[in-house]
Amino acid sequence: MATPAQGIWTQHRNPEGRTYWFNAGTKQSVWEKPYDLSNPFERILTQTKWKEYCSEGRKYYYNVGAKP
Numbered sequence: 001m002a003t004p005a006q007g008i009w010t011q012h013r014n015p016e017g018r019t020y021w022f023n024a025g026t027k028q029s030v031w032e033k034p035y036d037l038s039n040p041f042e043r044i045l046t047q048t049k050w051k052e053y054c055s056e057g058r059k060y061y062y063n064v065g066a067k068p
Contacts, residue, residue, distance in 0.1 A: 009034050 008025045021037070022029045033042065045052055049065035 009037055 008023050009021045010024065011019060011021055013019055018031070020029050020031050021034055023034070035043065035046065038046070042052070049063050050061050051064055053060055053062060
């Protein structure tokens with residue numbers, strides 16, 4: 001069941017194919033998926049230094065706190 005916050009956000013793609021979300025209520029666009037739309041796994045990732053990325057259709061994870 002959708003929450004009220006989920007009804008406000010819509011998912012789109014820019015001309016290069018990158019996904020972004022638009023909030024019709026605030027007229028705000030964001031590149032990162034809004035917390036309200038995240039699944040439990042994605043919500044856990046927001047609390048860690050690990051971030052999920054996608055390249056050429058494949059997901060990978062990167063620790064933003066790690067030194068190169």
